[in-house]
Amino acid sequence: MARRSPGNTLRVHRCHTSPRASGGPSKTSRWVKEINDAVLSGLFLPFAVVLILFTWNITALLFMCIASLFLAVKTSRKGGGGGLLLYFIPLPIMVFVFGLLLYPSTSEPIITFQVGDYMTVRIGPDSIHYSLSNMFKLLAITLLIWGITFNPNGDVLFFVLKRVSRRLPIMLLSSLYLLPRVSSDAENIIEAQKVRGVLREGSFIHTVKSRGWLIMPLLRDSFLRSEALADSITARGLFDLNPPPLPLSRSPIGLLLGAVAGFLMVLIIPVILGVMLYAPTFILGAVKGVLFLLYQYALTGGGR
């Protein structure tokens, strides 16, 4: 039974046909396809996770956000879950503000001010950098999760299982995979709580307060689901799938480019880890970001 429908609180997602669809792919849609394919290759995520976890470089993270944004834009046109993103968007901004407030600058501050009797806020280049990095990380994660989990073009988890049968990406993806279900559950929970009289619309504060009731069942349900999912993956023996070979580029130049880029990336990550806060190497970050995209380009065979 197909579900979801226009209700008073429900969002309707319809497939829109692009006017370009009949006239061949545009440059943007080609890029979108390439990045989409990169995700499907199952390698995007591990690299993205490494990038998000181990770099503080704003430029590299910005690239990450752009790449994820392509996915997010793509998916918002076709698949559901767009509304869920709205709940996550304020978080990176909050992280930025709290970063500025809670991590005082150790270098020459640009602004200094007193909050209350005991707290002095010192905002300098290093604290701005740190807060921005954190903000972009969270933004990248949010967009990445959104892009991957609501991807309407294929079953990402399936392709990862098929191509890269490794425990880490499976576990990471299966966690991310719960989000669409969370989105669908959210609607069911809202309906149940409305009838129960717990969730009522009214003033802004009342609405926010009553929405608070949603968080607990959503979180708990997703934990329960992730446990059950782990059981199912184990019971279904999906770890035992033999991974078929990775998709290789047809073009020798693409292959060479990918190999060089991959090699350099391996070299660059420790460098980034070493320099971290004290030398924000923007150029290095930009190079890394470009190499990252090229690597994906080569791996997916130029967006075949």
Add this chain to the structure above:
Amino acid sequence: MKAVMTRGLTFSYPMRSEKVIQGLNLSIDVGELMFIVGDSGSGKSTLLKILSGIAPFTTGGTLSGEVSVLGEDIKREEGRGRVLKKVFYLNQEPEYYLIFSTVICEAATPYLESCGSWSAAERKGMETIQKWLKGVEPHTKVSHLSGGEKQRMALSHMEASDAKLYLLDEPLTHLDDEGRRRFYLLLRKKLDEGATVLITTPSLFGYDKLKEMANKIYFMNRKGVEKGASVMGGRIAVKWEELGRDRIRREQSTKPLLTVKNAVVSLGGKRVINGLNLTLGKGEVFVARGENGSGKTTLIRLLLGFVVPEEGKVSAPWLNEKGEWMGSQKIIVGYLPQNPMDIFTSEDLASDLFLSWRTGKRRERFKSALKRFLTLFRLEGLEGEDPYELSTGERQRAALASVFIRYPDVVFLDEPTRGMDGRALITLTNLISQMKGESTIFISTHTTLFEHLSDKTITLPAVDEREREGGGVRG
């Protein structure tokens, strides 16, 4: 040869002193069909998890005693690895068993290894969809399937499996007659091939055909399994009169409470409800029956105002002019969703019931209402428990308690029998029969359990029938 052999099997989950299974001795021969029937919370699901090699390896916990599955010592890592390949385990919650997002990926994955290529597996997957999920688009999201369709999807994996031992946790819960028929045929085929099947269920209601096929039926409680014992004895229900019925003034009115006129609803481009006319008076019991995917949940959502009709009109005190939910001060509406977990918001059951009581009629003080409903639904001692930690059957009973503690004027129950044991089913039917004439009750179900209580019944057309007629539910 024994397919399963346990001696003194004892298991407890981490951070819990209470033993879920204690000193269990069980023996199943190869090629047998065995039933384990037990109240919810008796450890049936945990037993299957242990035998399938999942617990305690992914769940944590302490396992002691001897456990041998298909001749392998399941407590050893190597033995467990071999068992995992020979055992098929079906979770009682099909939505948790299914892990991919599209129907075609779910249908094709079991064939991937045997077919060797995705395209060949995809072809087999298409055949599976035709057989088990007729009328469902291959690229439909799994989360958009109904509970019964998810169960069918999960059972289709059993068909593809060449396991030697099948461990099925409440496999008939969501299945309609057609799904059950397919399941019987599949089970017969597997038994003929020499496989061993162990089925757990909270009650034998609806298992008539399977009972005839069974070699052994065991009853399980916290102390172990017992052949031929009964779970149906003991106190079965508290009378509705005790719930303050005498204080309720009966209002017999000829004016219908809910009216649906020529309602048309389409979902995903398909017409699910087509020109439905329906009236529901005060104190009536209305049963909507239908096959999996026939639109039972959509019908409830229409009546609750969470689906707005494209054409026609739905009028009820809790709906606004457009037919959208707005709630009512005068009429208390109760709703048991298909997934009972959508109801719970608190960390312990008592707090959750308090929340429901507060938004209800508050006919009596909370303490006495709590005691009354905990007793009625056999939840004594669980008031401090996290509703998410309860077993499926206990959770369903807790959700029912949460609905009825509000003393609703109108109740919508979506598949209320899910995971319920025999005593709980009797309690529920007794409760409904006693509420009849006083509260309006709408039940959507695939079983015939409530038909003798109903004033009005509607049978929703099956998916293929609907396609043939070019429309959905007609009334």
